Amino acid sequence: MNFKKLLTRPEFGAFVAAVGIFVFFAAVAGEGFLSISGTINYLEVAAQVGILAVSVSLLMIAGEFDLSVGSMIGASGMIIALAVTQFDWPLWLAIIVAFLFSLVVGYVNGWLVIKTRLPSFIITLASMFLLRGLTIGFTLLITNVTRASGLGTYTEGDFLAPLFLGRPLGLPISIWWWIGLSLILGWMLFRTPFGNWVFAAGGDALAARNVGVPVARVKISLFMLTAASATLLAIIQVLDTGSADVLRGEQKELEAIASAVIGGCLLSGGYGSVYGAAIGALILGMVQEGIVFTRISTDWFRAVLGGMLLAAVLLNNYLRHRALRSR
Amino acid sequence: MDPIIKLEGISKQFGKVNALEDISFQLFPGEVHCLLGDNGAGKSTLIKILSGVHRPSRGEFLFEGKPVHLDSPRQALDMGIATVFQDLAMLSLMSITRNFFLGREPKKRLGPVQLFDATYAARITEEELRKIGIKIRDADQPVGTLSGGERQAVAIARAVYFGAKVLILDEPTSALGVKEAAVVLKYIVQSKLKGIGVIFITHNVHHAWAVGDTFTVLNRGRSYGTFKREETHRENLLQMMAGGEELDELAVELDLISKRDPGQAGEIEHRMAKELE
Numbered sequence A: 001m002n003f004k005k006l007l008t009r010p011e012f013g014a015f016v017a018a019v020g021i022f023v024f025f026a027a028v029a030g031e032g033f034l035s036i037s038g039t040i041n042y043l044e045v046a047a048q049v050g051i052l053a054v055s056v057s058l059l060m061i062a063g064e065f066d067l068s069v070g071s072m073i074g075a076s077g078m079i080i081a082l083a084v085t086q087f088d089w090p091l092w093l094a095i096i097v098a099f100l101f102s103l104v105v106g107y108v109n110g111w112l113v114i115k116t117r118l119p120s121f122i123i124t125l126a127s128m129f130l131l132r133g134l135t136i137g138f139t140l141l142i143t144n145v146t147r148a149s150g151l152g153t154y155t156e157g158d159f160l161a162p163l164f165l166g167r168p169l170g171l172p173i174s175i176w177w178w179i180g181l182s183l184i185l186g187w188m189l190f191r192t193p194f195g196n197w198v199f200a201a202g203g204d205a206l207a208a209r210n211v212g213v214p215v216a217r218v219k220i221s222l223f224m225l226t227a228a229s230a231t232l233l234a235i236i237q238v239l240d241t242g243s244a245d246v247l248r249g250e251q252k253e254l255e256a257i258a259s260a261v262i263g264g265c266l267l268s269g270g271y272g273s274v275y276g277a278a279i280g281a282l283i284l285g286m287v288q289e290g291i292v293f294t295r296i297s298t299d300w301f302r303a304v305l306g307g308m309l310l311a312a313v314l315l316n317n318y319l320r321h322r323a324l325r326s327r
Numbered sequence B: 001m002d003p004i005i006k007l008e009g010i011s012k013q014f015g016k017v018n019a020l021e022d023i024s025f026q027l028f029p030g031e032v033h034c035l036l037g038d039n040g041a042g043k044s045t046l047i048k049i050l051s052g053v054h055r056p057s058r059g060e061f062l063f064e065g066k067p068v069h070l071d072s073p074r075q076a077l078d079m080g081i082a083t084v085f086q087d088l089a090m091l092s093l094m095s096i097t098r099n100f101f102l103g104r105e106p107k108k109r110l111g112p113v114q115l116f117d118a119t120y121a122a123r124i125t126e127e128e129l130r131k132i133g134i135k136i137r138d139a140d141q142p143v144g145t146l147s148g149g150e151r152q153a154v155a156i157a158r159a160v161y162f163g164a165k166v167l168i169l170d171e172p173t174s175a176l177g178v179k180e181a182a183v184v185l186k187y188i189v190q191s192k193l194k195g196i197g198v199i200f201i202t203h204n205v206h207h208a209w210a211v212g213d214t215f216t217v218l219n220r221g222r223s224y225g226t227f228k229r230e231e232t233h234r235e236n237l238l239q240m241m242a243g244g245e246e247l248d249e250l251a252v253e254l255d256l257i258s259k260r261d262p263g264q265a266g267e268i269e270h271r272m273a274k275e276l277e
């Protein structure tokens, strides 16, 4: 691949930014930031956003939003916690049920978006509130508290738990999932017919339908994917901390969208990159953890994030226009 | 020879709007059939019926002699009716190759997974475009980098490659400059010579006259009739398209000017001819 082609890839801007930010923190906070524990720290934060961001980016390329993934994290976590602690289910069964639940929620989100033709922003905003409210309501109804803890003991001997727990080769499992999902989904986007349909569904749904692309099926399956990735993250968190909280995952949907946008996804759909979203998550992780090692107070993180997002949108817009002009 | 497409007594209502009324229409293999008419005449509506986007309210639609009821554009496409819609229906941020094969991706297997065969797709795309005389530096570049004429070319090449028997083009030349329009007209003739029946929609009588074998003129949803090239001439078509009167008026005005100022009239006529040609 020649250099000019590299320049026009959607994730190019994010890649350059990631290198720049790494160099910046290495220079101002080298000792802590570059240490092994520092590296694992920011990679783990990045992984938690990244697991969501890579599937959210696919959905955005297909032209839709999912604002309900944050609430889905809280809901899945509580489903597992309650099933195990209150109803004595084996952990593996709780995990499977949580995944099934997320697939149903994703399906309903997608189905409503297709049937009502309302913007997915509105539909999933509604499901964001609904899911969060129902999670809080049912949890209080069953337990009288909004937290469940002491889940750590249930992982022993469970055959599914090792998939979501521990530190293979010294790295937290979330990092492995983040890398694995990025590679698989990124590969799917560029190398399979389904990936082609994702671009087409977001670029011009009507034109895509006219040549026989099953647009509804593509979109609905991506809503199911984003919901399932939220559940995946919830499981990892629950097993790692041994606890679940009804408020867990709040604002994660926005961080995931921010990562996807920093990674080159177009808000209007039809353009973007899974790898870009993964790099966007890496940037978020590096900034959030990097600030800790500097003398800057971490309270500034959101301001930095906001500024970066704005800069990313402007940069990516510029690069995309260049890509369309280059002949 | 039997017509490949035959419409009889086709009408289409949108609520209270009669977009088409009692239209009869035939298309033969290897024929360029021009569909003419002013804005809102019903041209796009007619071809949307042919391409499976709309269902007719009344009337009969025969394809290769058999009645058909199309439920989707994909169904029409699979039968061999390929349409290049007015809004072009290309995804400008997607590569030429991906656009070319959208909905019909060539596949190769990797174990249980079906992969998009990108190398094969790129090769065919470049080959097919070369056949109609377009040299693309890189089939991976986004369609948005192509000119309007090149996009039409890609759309036409795609239809031909996938074995269209009928090629419908909705105003393919309207947004193009003179040279590019001429190139698109050339593609129309190339397709016709392959035995494809072409339906060519245009506002521009001169473009129609350059390539057409048969002409159907629509006006406010009704047909003025179908004319063979031998049976009519260009001015006749112009007259019908404009509904007659306006053009007569224009002629009178020109006549008046020429009496007052022969030089200026000549110049106007020259300019119009250049504009239209």
Ligand SMILES: Nc1ncnc2c1ncn2[C@@H]1O[C@H](COP(=O)(O)OP(=O)(O)OP(=O)(O)O)[C@@H](O)[C@H]1O
Residues within 6 Å of the ligand: B014, B017, B018, B019, B037, B038, B039, B040, B041, B042, B043, B044, B045, B046
């Ligand atoms: N989907 C629709 N709903 C309601 N009315 C429609 C619809 N499509 C077309 N019409 C109406 O039907 C009539 C014919 O429209 P059509 O688009 O077929 O004209 P046209 O000949 O293609 O015009 P143009 O040259 O501007 O493309 C117009 O009055 C138009 O407003």
Ligand SMILES: [Mg+2]
Residues within 6 Å of the ligand: B043, B044, B045, B086, B170
């Ligand atoms: Mg039209």
